[in-house]
Amino acid sequence: MTKVKTTATSNEIKEQYQKFIGRKITFILFSLFLLVLIFGISASLGSADITIWDAYAAFLHRFFPSHFHTSWLAETCVWDLRLPRIFLGIFTGASLAIAGAVMQGILRNPLASPYTLGISAGAGFGASLAIIAGAGFVGGEYLIIGNAFIFALVCSFIIIAFASRRGATPETMILVGIAILYIFSSATILLQYFGEEEAVVESLFWMVGGLDRASWDKVFMSGIMLACTVPLLMIKSWDLNVMAVGDETAKSIGVNVKRIRIFTLSITSLMVASTVCFTGTIGFIGLVAPHITRMVIGGDNRFLIPASGIVGAVLLVGADIFARNIIPPVIVPVGAITACMGGPLLLYLVIKRRKYW
Amino acid sequence: MKLKINDVEFRYASTPIIENICIEVAPSEIVIICGPNGVGKSTLIRCINRILKPRNGGILLDGLEIKNMSMIEIARQIGYVSQSSSNVFPVTVFDMVLMGRRPHIGWRSSEMDEEKVVKVLKLMEIEDLALCDFNELSGGQQQKVIISRALAQEPDVLLLDEPTSNLDIRHQLEVMEIIKNLAAEKGISVIMAVHDLNLASRYADKVIMMKDGSIFSAGDPTSVLTHENIFSVYGVIAVVKNESGKPYIVPIRHRRQNEM
Numbered sequence: 001m002t003k004v005k006t007t008a009t010s011n012e013i014k015e016q017y018q019k020f021i022g023r024k025i026t027f028i029l030f031s032l033f034l035l036v037l038i039f040g041i042s043a044s045l046g047s048a049d050i051t052i053w054d055a056y057a058a059f060l061h062r063f064f065p066s067h068f069h070t071s072w073l074a075e076t077c078v079w080d081l082r083l084p085r086i087f088l089g090i091f092t093g094a095s096l097a098i099a100g101a102v103m104q105g106i107l108r109n110p111l112a113s114p115y116t117l118g119i120s121a122g123a124g125f126g127a128s129l130a131i132i133a134g135a136g137f138v139g140g141e142y143l144i145i146g147n148a149f150i151f152a153l154v155c156s157f158i159i160i161a162f163a164s165r166r167g168a169t170p171e172t173m174i175l176v177g178i179a180i181l182y183i184f185s186s187a188t189i190l191l192q193y194f195g196e197e198e199a200v201v202e203s204l205f206w207m208v209g210g211l212d213r214a215s216w217d218k219v220f221m222s223g224i225m226l227a228c229t230v231p232l233l234m235i236k237s238w239d240l241n242v243m244a245v246g247d248e249t250a251k252s253i254g255v256n257v258k259r260i261r262i263f264t265l266s267i268t269s270l271m272v273a274s275t276v277c278f279t280g281t282i283g284f285i286g287l288v289a290p291h292i293t294r295m296v297i298g299g300d301n302r303f304l305i306p307a308s309g310i311v312g313a314v315l316l317v318g319a320d321i322f323a324r325n326i327i328p329p330v331i332v333p334v335g336a337i338t339a340c341m342g343g344p345l346l347l348y349l350v351i352k353r354r355k356y357w
Numbered sequence: 358m359k360l361k362i363n364d365v366e367f368r369y370a371s372t373p374i375i376e377n378i379c380i381e382v383a384p385s386e387i388v389i390i391c392g393p394n395g396v397g398k399s400t401l402i403r404c405i406n407r408i409l410k411p412r413n414g415g416i417l418l419d420g421l422e423i424k425n426m427s428m429i430e431i432a433r434q435i436g437y438v439s440q441s442s443s444n445v446f447p448v449t450v451f452d453m454v455l456m457g458r459r460p461h462i463g464w465r466s467s468e469m470d471e472e473k474v475v476k477v478l479k480l481m482e483i484e485d486l487a488l489c490d491f492n493e494l495s496g497g498q499q500q501k502v503i504i505s506r507a508l509a510q511e512p513d514v515l516l517l518d519e520p521t522s523n524l525d526i527r528h529q530l531e532v533m534e535i536i537k538n539l540a541a542e543k544g545i546s547v548i549m550a551v552h553d554l555n556l557a558s559r560y561a562d563k564v565i566m567m568k569d570g571s572i573f574s575a576g577d578p579t580s581v582l583t584h585e586n587i588f589s590v591y592g593v594i595a596v597v598k599n600e601s602g603k604p605y606i607v608p609i610r611h612r613r614q615n616e617m
Contacts, residue, residue: 010479016488245442252408252436254428298449
């Protein structure tokens with residue numbers, strides 16, 4: 001029970017609300033700053049000796065050649081070797097986190113994420129099918145990626161098909177997602193059980209997830225996809241807010257609950273599929289980043305969507321720094337690092353902020 | 358705004374839940390629906406703003422069939438207060454009430470919308486809770502917030518599904534007074550489901566008693582809330598007294614097996 005204090009005037013309430021909004025914007029700016037910082041750190045670390053300022057200068061040199069000077073070594077190293085990896089990390093982290101935030105909102109469930117809805121498991125199965133059995137929808141160089149992409153979408157289509165049925169509740173959709181997760185993981189295990197040893201090892205490596213396969217092509221593809229999908233989600237952020245208070249109430253406020261749910265699920269699936277097919281399964285970012293963000297700035301999707309994206313990018317690029325430097329020159333799979341870091345972090349948050357749910 | 362419910366019928370599969378429902382509500386009028394659990398009160402209320410889609414019959418707002426309106430058009434005219442609301446994630450009272458502006462705004466909320474939220478908060482005397490988390494409020498405060506959200510929609514018709522069900526007697530009266538004043542001042546037509554027959558008697562202009570999915574009796578409180586009707590509908594023997602012109606119901610005991 002919250003005690004009623006002295007009566008506030010209209011202007012005071014509006015001012016308080018503006019401050020409340022201001023805090024959210026401050027958080028977004030702060031996490032952007034953090035992202036730029038972590039971008040510099042990540043670009044400076046590696047076998048070649050480059051300071052963080054060299055890294056920024058090498059990056060900016062291509063845009064403003066007259067203002068920033070850099071060496072050939074630094075420029076090649078940063079642009080050709082490190083930046084694709086960092087940008088793929090940023091886009092993947094952002095996609096997973098935004099997808100998680102939106103899925104948690106529309107399904108009203110703190111457990112929803114691209115991983116728990118089986119989308120990553122589908123991508124893993126698709127990739128394993130290509131690696132082990134050599135079967136796929138597209139040939140050549142894109143066999144694995146194409147397969148991962150298509151099977152990730154197949155999973156979400158199954159969930160969406162269930163969402164379109166009469167009387168589908170958010171709970172049934174979570175259960176459908178978990179069922180899909182089990183079906184595709186066990187199918188992958190069966191494939192691996194009967195596969196050639198080398199292929200099995202390769203598929204295992206693919207499944208753990210990492211940014212090692214980064215290239216500018218992939219960065220552009222996932223970046224374009226992100227740039228197309230995020231605005232579509234932002235437009236619906238009001239409807240997403242309203243859906244958080246329950247289907248009936250949302251309908252009474254004029255929100256077509258079913259249509260929004262199917263629309264946003266399709267958009268987020270596309271977003272996740274188009275990054276996961278390059279990186280493999282990276283767990284926990286999609287689950288943890290939205291929760292961290294929501295704890296700081298609350299559940300208003302107008303701010304939650306962009307802020308989670310930035311937090312997700314920071315977490316993934318940060319985890320990748322860790323993955324590359326913990327036992328150099330070995331690069332530990334970043335998917336394993338995110339799960340290792342994410343698990344305890346989530347536990348800590350659950351203990352610390354109990355009233356959150 | 359005049360609301361007319363014309364021969365509405367709703368069924369799940371082939372089992373009729375409600376049928377032959379005809380009600381007319383004038384501006385400023387408060388219509389209270391009562392009846393036993395599971396009689397179709399909530400179903401009827403949800404049919405009025407098309408949360409559920411009735412099988413037959415029509416809902417007319419000033420003569421216009423709402424079937425032909427979009428969800429947003431309906432939301433601009435009909436506000437709905439559900440029995441209870443629980444959020445998984447935290448949301449402030451201000452944001453909760455601002456949601457009621459959704460039918461009127463596009464992507465962004467304007468200064469005017471925030472102004473209207475503040476006005477509603479002041480009207481409901483919960484302005485000091487503006488930045489509190491909805492989930493941490495007491496039941497009475499939550500109910501006021503939900504009513505505020507419906508008011509922020511600036512509706513002509515307000516539907517309430519047992520708005521007093523988990524409130525103590527003081528908050529019950531407070532909420533009912535607020536609704537009564539709103540109906541009188543803003544000309545809002547109110548339809549609500551209420552379990553407490555004495556609250557119904559005290560605040561309704563018209564009481565509708567439902568039995569088995571149909572209207573059993575309708576009219577002013579004195580003509581509907583009789584001990585015969587209460588016996589037939591609820592199977593309860595009650596004494597109905599007259600208290601300053603309104604019936605006052607004292608339930609005695611439920612019907613035994615051999616009594617008819």
